[in-house]
Amino acid sequence: MSSLNLWRQNPNTTxxxxxxxxxxxxxxxxxxxxxxxxxxxKGGCGKTTLSTNLAGYYASHDYHTAILDMxxxxxSLRWLANRGQKRAPVTGIQGSERGGRVTRSFQLRIPPDxxxxxxxxxxxxxxxxxxxxxxGADAILIPVLPSDIDIHAxxxxxxxxxxxxxxxxxxxxxxxxxxxVKKNTQMFDKLRRFLDTLEIPFVATFRDTQNxxxxxxxxxxxxxxxxxxxxxxxxxxxxxxxxxxxxxxxMPTQPEQSLHLPSALHQA
Numbered sequence: 001m002s003s004l005n006l007w008r009q010n011p012n013t014t015x016x017x018x019x020x021x022x023x024x025x026x027x028x029x030x031x032x033x034x035x036x037x038x039x040x041x042k043g044g045c046g047k048t049t050l051s052t053n054l055a056g057y058y059a060s061h062d063y064h065t066a067i068l069d070m071x072x073x074x075x076s077l078r079w080l081a082n083r084g085q086k087r088a089p090v091t092g093i094q095g096s097e098r099g100g101r102v103t104r105s106f107q108l109r110i111p112p113d114x115x116x117x118x119x120x121x122x123x124x125x126x127x128x129x130x131x132x133x134x135x136g137a138d139a140i141l142i143p144v145l146p147s148d149i150d151i152h153a154x155x156x157x158x159x160x161x162x163x164x165x166x167x168x169x170x171x172x173x174x175x176x177x178x179x180x181v182k183k184n185t186q187m188f189d190k191l192r193r194f195l196d197t198l199e200i201p202f203v204a205t206f207r208d209t210q211n212x213x214x215x216x217x218x219x220x221x222x223x224x225x226x227x228x229x230x231x232x233x234x235x236x237x238x239x240x241x242x243x244x245x246x247x248x249x250x251m252p253t254q255p256e257q258s259l260h261l262p263s264a265l266h267q268a
Contacts, residue, residue, distance in 0.1 A: 030064070030113050030115060031063065031064075031115040032115070032248065033114055033115060033116070033117065034115070034116055034117070034138045034139065034244065034245075034247060034248060035117045035119065035136055035137045035138050035139075036054060036116065036117065036118050036119065036137070036138065036139045036141065036244060037119045037121065037133065037134055037137040037139070037140045037141070038050050038051045038054075038118065038119065038120055038121060038141045038143070039121050039125070039130075039133070039134070039140055039141065039142055039157070039161070040121075040123070040142050040143055040144070040153070040154065040157055041123060041124060041125050041153065041156070041157045041160070042123060042149075042150060042153035042154070042157065043123030043124070044123075044145075045143045045144065045145050045150060045153075045154075045179060046143045046145070046179040046180060046206070047071075047120055047121065047123075047143060048071065048075040048076055048079070048120055049179075049212050049216065050141065050143050050177075050179070050206075051067060051076055051118050051119075051120035052067070052076055052079040052080075052120075052215075052216060052221065053212070053215070053221040053222060053223075053237055054116075054118050054221075054237075054240075054241075054244075055067040055076075055090045055116075055118045055221070056083075056087075056088075056090070056215070056219075056220055056221025056223065056224055057221045057223050057237060057241060058115075058116040058118075059087070059088035059089060059090045060087070060088045060221065060223055060224055062088070063115045063116045064091075064111070064113050064114050064115040064116070065089075065090050065091065065114070065115065065116045065117075065118070066090070066091040066092070066093055066110050066111060066114045066116070066117050066118070067080065067090055067091070067092055067093065067117075067118045067119075067120060068093040068095045068110075068117065068118070068119045068120065069092065069093065069094060069095055069096065069120050070095040070096055070119065070120060070121050070122050071096060071120060071121070071122040071123075072096045072122065074094075074096070075120075076092070076120045077092050077094065079216055079219050080092045080219060081219070082216070082217060082218055082219030083218075083219025083220070084219060087219065087220070087224070091110075091111055091114070093110060095119075096122070119133075119137075121133060127160040127163075130160055130161055131166055134161070134167060134173075137173060138173065138244075138247040138248075139173060139175065139243075139244045139247050140161070140167065140173050140174045140175070141175055141176075141177065141240075141244075142154060142157065142158065142161075142174065142175070142176045142177070143176075143177050143178075143179040143206075144176055144177070144178060144179060144191065144194075144195065145178075145179055145180055145191075146178065146180070146181055146182070146185070146187040146188050146190070146191040147187065151190070151191060151194050154176070154194075155194070158174075158176075158198060158200065161174065172201070173247070174200050174201075175200065175201040175202070175203040175240075175243055176195050176198060176200055176201070176202050176203070177202070177203055177204040177205065177206065177240060178191055178192065178195065178202070178204070178205045178206065179206045180206065180207075180208040181205050181206065181207050181208060182207070182208050183205075183207065201243065203239060203240055203243040204236050204237070204239045204240040204243075205236060206233065206236050206237075207232060207233065207236070209229075209233060211225060211227065211229070211230045211233050212233070214227075221237070222234055222237055223237065
């Protein structure tokens with residue numbers, strides 16, 4: 001893991017450790033931070049695939065990007081290890097283990113120049129934690145698979161988010177997307193009808209394809225693949241990015257909160 005671009009901060013100062021890399025030739029203005037939480041209490045719905053594709057997209061489009069991996073399996077950080085040093089950098093934050101020398105709150109601070117923070121949440125989050133995990137989020141994304149079990153699980157997750165998480169539909173921070181879809185099937189039609197009843201934006205449909213696996217093996221997003229058959233996947237990701245970026249106008253910037261992660265993550 002030593003090759004990962006993991007965020008480290010000197011516990012004796014509030015400033016990041018100076019980088020040994022050459023300075024950028026022309027500094028640019030920092031964009032306001034957007035916090036993007038990928039959430040579904042059921043496992044296996046594609047949260048990590050979605051998170052890493054978002055991180056890869058933003059990094060490859062010159063955003064200062066960080067990904068917080070809350071899953072004990074560390075799949076997002078494995079993707080980051082596969083990414084290597086030749087691609088646009090993504091900062092990794094380990095969110096599932098306690099550091100021995102610093103407090104949990106200090107460990108989960110993010111680089112102050114971060115413009116897009118992607119939070120890859122674990123499965124099995126208890127309803128009582130949803131409010132803190134989503135506090136300060138500008139976008140909350142819920143991937144749903146086309147199966148009876150996943151539709152039922154997504155329905156419960158959304159209900160918990162609206163009730164225990166105290167997220168209001170009219171706040172327009174929550175969106176759902178269909179994942180690993182085979183179009184023109186009865187199950188996809190059932191999933192689409194279910195999503196249409198939620199009164200929550202249904203913003204993208206991601207097809208069932210090996211392109212995401214190929215991208216993950218190389219630490220890439222579908223935008224970075226040199227494959228003609230990835231065009232449909234690129235369009236789906238573009239649709240999701242368009243909705244996320246519309247949050248920039250919808251949500252007020254909170255500069256003080258931008259340096260810290262939700263308090264639910266500061267657990268023992």
